[in-house]
Amino acid sequence: MKDGATRDGYGAALIELGASNPDVVVLDSGVSDSSRTKPFGKEYPERFFNMGISEGDMVCTAAGLATTGKIPFATTFACFLLGRSMDQILVSVAYSNTNVKLAGTHSGIAVGEDGPSAQMIVDMAYTRAIPNMIVVQPADWEEARQATHVLADYKGPAYLRLGRGKLKGLYDASHKFEIGKGHVLKKGKNVVIFATGGLVQESLQAMEALQKENITPTLVNISTIKPIDSDLIIKLARENGAVITAEDHNKYGGLGDAVGEVLLENNIHVPFKKVAVQDQFAETGTAAQLYEKYGLSANHVAKAVKEILQQK
Amino acid sequence: MEGTTTATDEISKLEEIALEIRRTSLRTIHRAGSGHPGGSLSSADIVTDLFFGGVLKYDPKNPNDPDRDRFLLSKGHASGLYFTTLAKAGFFPEKELESYRKINSPLFLSGHAHPKTPGVEIASGSLGQGLSVAHGIALGARLDKRNYKVYVILGDGELQEGQIWEAAMSAAKFKSTNLIAIVDYNKVCQDNITKDLKDLEPLEDKWRAFGWDTYRIDGHNMQEIHQTLKIPPHPDKPRVIIADTIKGKGVSFMEGQTGWHGVAPSDEDLAKALKELQ
Missing domain, CATH: 3.40.50.920 (Rossmann fold)
Known part of the structure; x- marks a missing residue:
């Protein structure tokens, strides 16, 4: 059982998906170090799009990529991903039903020192209320890794809620994360x-x-x-x-x-x-x-x- | 000069089609009892050349052909024009237009388009999103090593949305030469004339400064539209064509009026308009 942040499990899964699924592409809004998408970008530069600090543009670009059969993981801090892009998520992702995965890292007050403007505490309320959207929050590194793989295979919009801090490992590879199962x-x-x-x-x-x-x-x-x-x-x-x-x-x-x-x-x-x-x-x-x-x-x-x- | 004659014939044929599209768009909006005539009429010539001037590569029998050129209407309120054009282009029978803006519309001909309708790529209705979506598609083409182009029509009022300029920066950064934005610069928004609501000028300078290959044309001169849309892509820049247009173009009492942004014509208005559009 591996200790680590769920954002790290996510980053590890992206690297694995880079090798196993040529349709997976990753977008970021200028925080790829913190969001753990940077290693994917190094390994698969042609499939990595750092859109700069413009979350709405990132989400809609992801939606466009999804219409061409790609599986985009649009990634940034949860507070900006949901806070800046709710309209884009509603129209270009959920209503259009594009196969976009929204990965919000640094969720919750566990973000800590950056303070309340960086502590996203309303994102599950936002995303749960959106038709066509599923909402997943893994509990450790391994579950985050598995959830990322499962969401890549799942067809449809999804929100993956991730955290900054290191968590104790609960699961090993024998765990089977399934959408909709406690x-x-x-x-x-x-x-x-x-x-x-x-x-x-x-x-x-x-x-x-x-x-x-x-x-x-x-x-x-x-x-x-x-x-x-x-x-x-x-x-x-x-x-x-x-x-x-x-x-x-x-x-x-x-x-x-x-x-x-x-x-x-x-x-x-x-x-x-x-x-x-x-x-x-x-x-x-x-x-x-x-x-x-x-x-x-x-x-x-x-x-x-x-x-x-x-x-x- | 045989070539010129042929070209002139082609242009006058396109002008005929544009008139017919204007008429059907107005009838469709009139029948629905709601919709956006002004912005439909201002985009009509551009859309006509895209679909019928040999610009867009598409097969209405195979609307999901991975190699098709993509067309997006970011100013989604011009859906009366959009659906009329898709019907005339053969994506669905023209009779379906009767269900425009009506409940249980079989092809989901909603007030703003949705991809459930054949020929539509993405939902619209919230201004400012279409350029980013179009750019995402353009990046997808590059990844798949496909040669299709992505055309997106933006409204001028829509350029007041910050996201347009986020997308403008992105497309320049990624050198997305297969992306062509066309600004329907009709100078009028719902509330006010664009200049007074929030001025866009100097608009060409803005796009150039954002790294775009920039053209400015008369958006009702079919010859000019046709020639400009046929120019091969720039080697490393996305392209924008700023088309000066007139809101409500072709119907004297609608031209340049804010009042015809989102109002369906009455029976009498329609009759008058159709007479002018001959």
């Missing part, structure tokens, strides 16, 4: 945590601490936010009787709402709590400091578990 990491009882991205790791740490108090939640990695794994959510919510969601995203429009919708639409009325950014902009600081201060750390997940168990 993955049960720990089977426990009384409460189920549906977590995504870096919050899977925080949840795992929380569970180590809770174990000492004989509290053993079920933990699920939800790496496809849309289409979400409704069957698994329904089954585990019923079995466990209480639900927590955990994400580095604003509390509105992300994983929490996606899971909440499944529960309500299926008449599952159980205690429900969201671990998420509480509808505010964070500040500068290290990722760990921000997770602690803004309610996303392992401590907060553990606290949420204890609180929800008291509601049962």
Whole structure:
């Protein structure tokens, strides 16, 4: 199991795809060092388009390339990719249904010191709301690598939400990432945590601490936010009787709402709590400091578990 | 001078086609009860030469031919003209135009075009995106070592969108010589005349400064349009043709008027217009 940032797993997959799939092309908006597309550009310069700092142009150029049968991965920081290009994504990608993969790196408040203008906390809300768009957020290096391969094979628009910080390896090559499938990491009882991205790791740490108090939640990695794994959510919510969601995203429009919708639409009325950014902009600081201060750390997940168990 | 005679015949034939396209476009917009006549009439001569003057290589029986030349209408509101032209070019029967802007339109003849309609490459409706998309297609041609060209019509008001200039820089950077942008410079936007809304001048200087092979023509002179569109590509620059046009061209009471941007003609207006377009 390899430790590393999901953006690094993405970059590694692009290099592999460069060799295995001649239709894969990569676009960037002038951050190819940070977004990890640069190695692909070195290896396959004719298939790499650095569009400069112009995200809308990049997204539409990707859409044009897609109409010629290419599989473009349009890549930049999540805040600029979605923030600058929502209209282009709606019209030239989603409505036109072009086979464009949007890879947003540096998502969430985990970006850290660059501050709230660089901390994208509304991207899952944006992308979930777009028809034809699927939304994927891997939980470690290996899952990011696999998800990139799977999205290259998937025909249609997709948003791949990636992070800056190094994460502990959860999976090896025997893991099989599948679009729309959650993955049960720990089977426990009384409460189920549906977590995504870096919050899977925080949840795992929380569970180590809770174990000492004989509290053993079920933990699920939800790496496809849309289409979400409704069957698994329904089954585990019923079995466990209480639900927590955990994400580095604003509390509105992300994983929490996606899971909440499944529960309500299926008449599952159980205690429900969201671990998420509480509808505010964070500040500068290290990722760990921000997770602690803004309610996303392992401590907060553990606290949420204890609180929800008291509601049962 | 046999050659000149033939050329003159060809030009007058194209002028006839342009008139017919103007008439059908107005009838189509009139029948729909909504649409954009002004910007359809200003682009009509350019579009006519592209489709019927032997400029675009296309096969309406095989609209997805990978070697076809691409045509994009970035000023997507001129869809009345776009669909009329595609029908006349044989992409679908002209009868389909009856469903323009109507619910359950079998070929999805929407207020702004979508690729569900045969002959349409990409959705439009949000100004400023078409040049980037066209450039992406041009890059795709290069990767596939195909020789097709990509033509995109931009509105003048659309040049107020920043993305146009992002794309202009990109196409120059990548030396995309197979990309040809045509500006329908009709001087009028929805709200106001372009000059007062936000002036584009000096427009040729702007494109030249952005690294484009720049031409300026009379966008209603078929001879000039035809000759300019036939010029072989520049060795290392993308090309822009700034076509001076008149919004509502051909219909005296529509010409140069902001009021005819997005209003369908009444029965009476249509009758008057059709009489002028003979």
